[in-house]
Amino acid sequence: MTTSPSHRAQEILLTFAAEGEPTPKRLEAFTKEYPDLRRELTDLAVELVLEPSRPVPAADAATARTVSSAWARFQAGIASPPAKSRAGAVVEPSPDVFAGFAGPSFPRLAARLGVTPAFLIKVRDGLIEAASFPKALARDIADEVGHGVDTVIALLERPASMPAGTMAKADGKPEVGVKQTFEEAVASSGLTADQRRRLLAMAEAERGSD
Numbered sequence: 778m779t780t781s782p783s784h785r786a787q788e789i790l791l792t793f794a795a796e797g798e799p800t801p802k803r804l805e806a807f808t809k810e811y812p813d814l815r816r817e818l819t820d821l822a823v824e825l826v827l828e829p830s831r832p833v834p835a836a837d838a839a840t841a842r843t844v845s846s847a848w849a850r851f852q853a854g855i856a857s858p859p860a861k862s863r864a865g866a867v868v869e870p871s872p873d874v875f876a877g878f879a880g881p882s883f884p885r886l887a888a889r890l891g892v893t894p895a896f897l898i899k900v901r902d903g904l905i906e907a908a909s910f911p912k913a914l915a916r917d918i919a920d921e922v923g924h925g926v927d928t929v930i931a932l933l934e935r936p937a938s939m940p941a942g943t944m945a946k947a948d949g950k951p952e953v954g955v956k957q958t959f960e961e962a963v964a965s966s967g968l969t970a971d972q973r974r975r976l977l978a979m980a981e982a983e984r985g986s987d
Contacts, residue, residue: 789814790821799825801881808880815879823884823894874924874932875901890917891975896966899957900933907933909959911979 793799793807799822808815875897878886887897899905900918910933912926919926937956957965963976 786814786817790817793818793821794825801884805881819880819883819894820898823898872924872928874918874922874928878922886921889921890914891972893967893972896962896968899962899966900929902937903933903935904937904956905933905962906956906958909980911959911976911983913979913983914976 789807789811793803797803804818804822807818811818875883875886883897884894887894890897907930910930912930915929915933916926919929922929959980960977963973968976
């Protein structure tokens with residue numbers, strides 16, 4: 778019997794979540810074997826690391842919820858038709874500025890920027906309001922990913938793209954279509970006190986110069 782793409786993805790994600798720790802080495806091995814699931818595996822690894830009391834059994838509700846979140850991202854990616862404008866013309870999607878940072882390179886990029894992977898996922902998925910996002914940080918991201926700062930800002934200005942159920946925790950990501958302010962994202966992304974102070978100082982400096 779042929780396995781459907783979505784069922785295959787769910788099995789792979791469940792295996793990654795239930796049969797070992799989400800270490801960079803293990804993530805790299807999985808993303809090499811399943812390159813079509815790089816983003817989903819990376820996001821799953823980040824969520825597993827952030828889960829404060831992650832049990833190993835596959836049947837556990839928290840593990841199942843996290844796996845289903847990554848699976849939902851996979852399904853959204855293969856099922857979504859091209860966006861259309863009001864006139865009916867197909868709208869070209871914005872470039873994926875993080876395309877070159879799948880697998881273990883994504884957490885390393887976050888470290889170079891002085892943020893957590895969870896915070897950077899919010900940037901990538903357009904979950905932070907562009908109006909409150911410091912332009913200095915947008916420039917830092919643009920320099921690291923090799924795109925223009927306008928492209929990074931456009932990424933934040935688009936509608937939030939988080940599928941339902943992702944990181945369904947009290948201090949996690951906002952609901953679908955609901956963006957966080959920069960301050961809210963800083964407060965809810967597992968950042969250290971020093972990281973929070975640095976990022977908030979960036980935002981405050983720009984508000985003071987207006």
